[in-house]
Amino acid sequence: IAAGASMHYLPKFDVDTVVDLLPRATVLMGVPTFYTRMVKHDRLTPATCASMRLFVSGSAPLLASDHEAFEARTGHAILERYGMTETGMNTTNPYEGGPRKPGTVGKPLPGTEIRVVDGETGRALPDGEVGSIEVRGPNVFSGYWQMPEKTASEFRADGFFITGDLGRIDEDGYLCIVGRGKDLVISGGYNIYPKEIEELLDAHPAVLESAVIGVPHPDFGETVVAVVVPAPDQEPTETELLEFIADDLARFKHPRAVRVVEELPRNVMGKVQKAELRKQYQDLFTGSNA
Incomplete structure (x- = not known):
């Protein structure tokens, strides 16, 4: 404009x-x-x-x-960047003068601070370790409208906003987002990051896109389910897809079920609504169909 x-x-x-x-x-x-x-x-x-x-x-x-x-x-x-409704833009890969690194959302914008911490303690983590992403700067909102308790719970005492995203800082100081904290799957005590599995599934020529979620499991607490949209005129099978990713994943990360669907649920911004998928498949291993 x-x-x-x-x-x-x-x-x-x-x-x-x-x-x-x-x-x-x-x-x-x-x-x-x-x-x-x-x-x-x-x-x-x-x-x-x-x-x-x-x-x-x-x-x-x-x-x-x-x-x-x-x-x-x-x-x-592609120039990839990272922002939120509560903060505006936080980080960006460079428009010019530096590499746009695949798998990263770049470095903090001037005046903006980014850190990766242990979500429970708030302790800053070394570069390379996955943790909770927090941001501080003039771009960050002052709080949620008429929701003081929610505001207090999502800001640290030193003014950093808890984004709810998980990520790590790489060797060049670029931020890599692993996913939303609520999308993390904890199966049998192991942390599983859906993005790692999605990237492998999406590399299969018969897959258009995928979404990996955690659902309740009687033995492991949670387990991994992959929801896959096939590429045009393709009909990938569960066995075919599991064999394709098997050598690149530790055994505990393997999906215990694969579901092929016509499309993934999305909001108006085009984001996949994993909460809807978790709700849809929540009884896969614990309900009457288990």
Whole structure:
């Protein structure tokens, strides 16, 4: 608006329509699902993207494999960043002057502080360790409207906001988001991060996208279930997918069930609603169908 730019305003994301519009556009602000679907489109080429200046991804972590595949197909490295309703933008990969690293959301913006801590104690963790992401800066909101108890519970005494996200700082100071704390699966005492399994499943040629969740289990407390959307004209089987990922995962991380569905539930921002999936499959191992 400030620049006087025009916009192609679409009622919903349709991969054919978006690819058709790329030659007449310069910037695409997207969520990971956009890129997951675009990268498998046969008309996504460097020529199609010749007028594009910037592809941005946010709202949820983008799989490193999709980042790499998109760059290989188009010559464009997606600019991934990290923000929240409560904070605005926190971190970003560089627009220029540095690498856009697959699997990361970049470094803190000027004036913004990011730290990774033990969620229970608030103790800062060494780089490379996964923990709770916290942020402090002028971008952070002052609190929830007329909800003082919730506000108090989500701020540390030193002013850091507890985001609810899990991540780590890599060797270059880039933030890597592993997932939401509520999406962490604890099975038999082991922590399992869904993103690791999703990345392997999505690499299968018969898979369009996947979502990995934890559901109640009588022996392990929780166990892993994979919900998979097949690629067009494909019919992946549970056995095929489990064999495909088996060598790259510790045994305790293997999904105990795979469900193939037409689409994943999403909100208006395009984020997968894992709470809906957990509700749908909550009795898989404990109910009448166990």
